[in-house]
Amino acid sequence: MIHDAYRPWYITKVFWDATPPDLHNLVADPSKGFKHNRGCAVDLTLYDLKTGKPVTMTSLYDEMSERAYANHNGGTDEQKKLRDLLRTSMKEVGFIVYEFEWWHFDYKDWQSYTVQNIRFEDIH
């Protein structure tokens, strides 16, 4: 289940402008762009085929805590097993684990792609 993937640059700018300066460390800097702007990052989780609902991981999606770390040792054995399954599966297809968020993966060749500002409505 994909939460976030390609994000047009202007959205990054909107988030930056709406965030108080003392909290800018929590959002991506639009002067640099970031991997979601390049279409080279994805935030995702697993879901249960029987229920169609997302599985329970070691933290909530977008949770800002150590429970979100890709190698956090807390949570149940089942939560860690599912998180590790996601991590292993993504690594096998060329994605890099982001140590602070179990749901975020960067594509290995992200440097080869430029920051994009194409609105979703204009993608054909």
Ligand SMILES: [Zn+2]
């Ligand atoms: Zn992300």
